[in-house]
Amino acid sequence: xxxxxxxxxxxxxxxxxxxxxxxxxxxxxxxxxxxxxxxxxxxxxxxxxxxxxxxxxxxxxxxxxxxxxxxxxxxxxxxxxxxxxxxxxxxxxxxxxxxxxxxxxxxxxxxxxxxxxxxxxxxxxxxxxxxxxxxxxxxxxxxxxxxxxxxxxxxxxxxxxxxxxxxxxxxxxxxxxxxxxxxxxxxxxxxxxxxxxxxxxxxxxxxxxxxxxxxxxxxxxxxxxxxxxxxxxxxxxxxxxxxxxxxxxxxxxxxxxxxxxxxxxxxxxxxxxxxxxxxxxxxxxxxxxxxxxxxxxxxxxxxxxxxxxxxxxxxxxxxxxxxxxxxxxxxxxxxxxxx
Amino acid sequence: xxxxxxxxxxxxxxxxxxxxxxxxxxxxxxxxxxxxxxxxxxxxxxxxxxxxxxxxxxxxxxxxxxxxxxxxxxxxxxxxxxxxxxxxxxxxxxxxxxxxxxxxxxxxxxxxxxxxxxxxxxxxxxxxxxxxxxxxxxxxxxxxxxxxxxxxxxxxxxxxxxxxxxxxxxxxxxxxxxxxxxxxxxxxxxxxxxxxxxxxxxxxxxxxxxxxxxxxxxxxxxxxxxxxxxxxxxxxxxxxxxxxxxxxxxxxxxxxxxxxxxxxxxxxxxxxxxxxxxxxxxxxxxxxxxxxxxxxxxxxxxxxxxxxxxxxxxxxxxxxxxxxxxxxxxxxxxxxxxxxxxxxxxxxxxxxxxx
Numbered sequence: 001x002x003x004x005x006x007x008x009x010x011x012x013x014x015x016x017x018x019x020x021x022x023x024x025x026x027x028x029x030x031x032x033x034x035x036x037x038x039x040x041x042x043x044x045x046x047x048x049x050x051x052x053x054x055x056x057x058x059x060x061x062x063x064x065x066x067x068x069x070x071x072x073x074x075x076x077x078x079x080x081x082x083x084x085x086x087x088x089x090x091x092x093x094x095x096x097x098x099x100x101x102x103x104x105x106x107x108x109x110x111x112x113x114x115x116x117x118x119x120x121x122x123x124x125x126x127x128x129x130x131x132x133x134x135x136x137x138x139x140x141x142x143x144x145x146x147x148x149x150x151x152x153x154x155x156x157x158x159x160x161x162x163x164x165x166x167x168x169x170x171x172x173x174x175x176x177x178x179x180x181x182x183x184x185x186x187x188x189x190x191x192x193x194x195x196x197x198x199x200x201x202x203x204x205x206x207x208x209x210x211x212x213x214x215x216x217x218x219x220x221x222x223x224x225x226x227x228x229x230x231x232x233x234x235x236x237x238x239x240x241x242x243x244x245x246x247x248x249x250x251x252x253x254x255x256x257x258x259x260x261x262x263x264x265x266x267x268x269x270x271x272x273x274x275x276x277x278x279x280x281x282x283x284x285x286x287x288x289x290x291x292x293x294x295x296x297x298x299x300x301x302x303x304x305x306x307x308x309x310x311x312x313x314x315x316x317x318x319x320x321x322x323x324x325x326x327x328x329x330x331x332x333x334x335x336x337x338x339x
Numbered sequence: 340x341x342x343x344x345x346x347x348x349x350x351x352x353x354x355x356x357x358x359x360x361x362x363x364x365x366x367x368x369x370x371x372x373x374x375x376x377x378x379x380x381x382x383x384x385x386x387x388x389x390x391x392x393x394x395x396x397x398x399x400x401x402x403x404x405x406x407x408x409x410x411x412x413x414x415x416x417x418x419x420x421x422x423x424x425x426x427x428x429x430x431x432x433x434x435x436x437x438x439x440x441x442x443x444x445x446x447x448x449x450x451x452x453x454x455x456x457x458x459x460x461x462x463x464x465x466x467x468x469x470x471x472x473x474x475x476x477x478x479x480x481x482x483x484x485x486x487x488x489x490x491x492x493x494x495x496x497x498x499x500x501x502x503x504x505x506x507x508x509x510x511x512x513x514x515x516x517x518x519x520x521x522x523x524x525x526x527x528x529x530x531x532x533x534x535x536x537x538x539x540x541x542x543x544x545x546x547x548x549x550x551x552x553x554x555x556x557x558x559x560x561x562x563x564x565x566x567x568x569x570x571x572x573x574x575x576x577x578x579x580x581x582x583x584x585x586x587x588x589x590x591x592x593x594x595x596x597x598x599x600x601x602x603x604x605x606x607x608x609x610x611x612x613x614x615x616x617x618x619x620x621x622x623x624x625x626x627x628x629x630x631x632x633x634x635x636x637x638x639x640x641x642x643x644x645x646x647x648x649x650x651x652x653x654x655x656x657x658x659x660x661x662x663x664x665x666x667x668x669x670x671x672x673x674x675x676x677x678x679x680x681x682x683x684x685x686x687x688x689x690x691x692x693x694x
Binding site for chain 1: 419420422475479480481482484485486488489490491492493495496497499500504605608611615621622651653654655656657658659660661663664667668671672673674
């Protein structure tokens with residue numbers, strides 16, 4: 001007898017996301033084929049622009065698996081960028097040392113948040129909201145002006161590396177051959193994606209994240225240290241966020257108080273669109289990857305159009321988020337009624 | 340020792356204590372700066388209007404106080420917070436100004452529609468946003484924070500669209516009234532007072548306050564007891580939206596323009612902070628409106644003090660974040676249990692020594 005794998009609601013959500021991305025991108029290709037939307041480089045640019053977001057979304061997915069939420073990511077990125085830039089420009093420090101320091105800051109930031117959430121049992125939202133304002137304020141404390149990297153050679157060199165792909169080249173209208181390329185942050189982000197995917201699937205910690213989110217009571221009864229798992233999850237999220245911050249800084253080469261404003265919304269939206277349940281226990285970083293791609297495609301469509309106000313991309317993402325939240329709750333209701 | 344315990348266990352202890360603390364800091368700062376020690380409290384009449392730092396705190400704090408009324412109900416009934424209030428403020432301000440000035444007009448002195456229509460439409464817009472949040476939370480059982488996250492991002496963007504990405508100025512005295520002066524008292528204070536009075540009467544004279552608390556304490560039990568839990572939660576969100584609408588109109592009138600990018604920025608944090616400072620549990624259930632209001636003005640006093648001491652607006656969130664963390668940590672059950680354990684140990688040790 002053949003064992004047929006049944007399509008459950010979670011894989012269905014992921015499938016909807018992938019189909020939505022393909023449809024959206026295809027629509028873009030048809031509508032804007034004269035503006036170069038069909039070239040491979042457009043797709044790669046979406047990746048390049050959203051490398052930081054991808055790292056953050058991976059962390060966010062891990063948090064949301066435990067049933068929590070982390071809205072401090074946007075301001076943590078702003079703080080990281082500001083720290084990096086000011087460190088390089090004003091304090092003349094080594095870029096590598098600074099990057100390690102930034103990662104450490106992320107770990108400590110996450111540990112404090114995780115302690116409040118795991119051990120003091122305060123709602124994740126309140127704690128990370130305080131974290132969000134703390135990060136934004138600290139950014140202003142480090143430096144309240146907009147600064148940019150101009151002297152650090154190592155950092156500039158890393159930021160300017162073009163990794164050329166061996167395929168997909170084309171000749172543009174001026175007769176120059178364009179070779180599609182990606183930058184360092186994309187490689188970093190993809191490595192993060194693969195590592196987190198493997199971690200969630202095969203390690204003890206990854207499985208315990210699912211267990212805590214699925215049902216905290218049963219997780220405790222199973223003998224899992226829920227508090228420690230939550231602490232670790234928030235540390236992981238802030239750590240990945242710091243990696244994202246470095247990627248972000250490599251892209252923008254600047255730091256300002258207003259940087260990455262509202263990034264937390266994009267990260268959460270990406271995770272939710274990617275099929276991560278807000279109640280926890282269900283989700284996958286592959287879905288989040290497609291969520292990020294959808295996010296990037298929307299803003300790239302709005303930009304390519306050129307006539308639309310930039311707020312349209314905000315509204316479109318929010319509308320999609322709304323759609324998926326409603327879809328999730330409908331699925332949950334169907335599941336309940338089956339029981 | 341016993342008296343101290345009695346005092347600290349009072350509901351309004353935390354907000355009043357914080358308020359007094361801020362005032363102390365002000366007095367010390369004044370003495371340090373060489374001013375008259377009580378210059379924080381002096382109220383005078385200049386140019387026919389009330390003047391003084393205390394009045395300033397009351398005036399500037401009105402928006403947060405109005406928001407905090409709605410936020411208290413939302414927190415109490417659904418154990419969640421409405422983080423969209425700041426964005427909704429900016430949306431309702433934008434909608435009101437768009438109606439008054441006409442679409443695409445960036446500066447005007449005569450109104451296209453009657454003032455009352457514009458203002459009511461702005462407040463109604465807030466109410467619609469609140470209903471949307473309420474529908475998601477009560478109807479679809481979405482986590483409150485995530486449900487309100489949608490409007491947190493979208494409302495500001497919609498406001499920008501309504502204003503065609505412009506800052507709409509309305510140079511009309513009748514519109515400036517809401518952020519200006521009513522006689523010699525600043526109008527925002529009056530509006531906030533009216534909002535508080537109406538809500539307080541509604542909660543006291545009807546059973547609504549009791550219903551909200553019971554839904555917050557146990558949603559299922561209240562439903563079994565015959566309350567329509569989802570309807571009450573929906574109502575709380577709608578009220579919260581209306582409050583945000585009113586606050587948005589006041590904020591727009593204060594600067595006589597709809598600046599969608601800046602109106603209501605990070606006000607949601609202040610409103611939630613006010614609720615927490617007021618001694619209300621963020622986990623829902625029992626609430627005290629008086630505490631919230633004291634909390635709201637305390638926050639404004641903190642902001643004013645920080646600015647007076649010379650901290651920039653961009654840096655002020657650091658202090659607020661630390662205050663929030665301390666307050667929620669004090670209220671956290673594990674912390675309370677820890678303190679209780681320690682005091683029990685101490686009494687045991689004392690008892691042992693006496694024997």
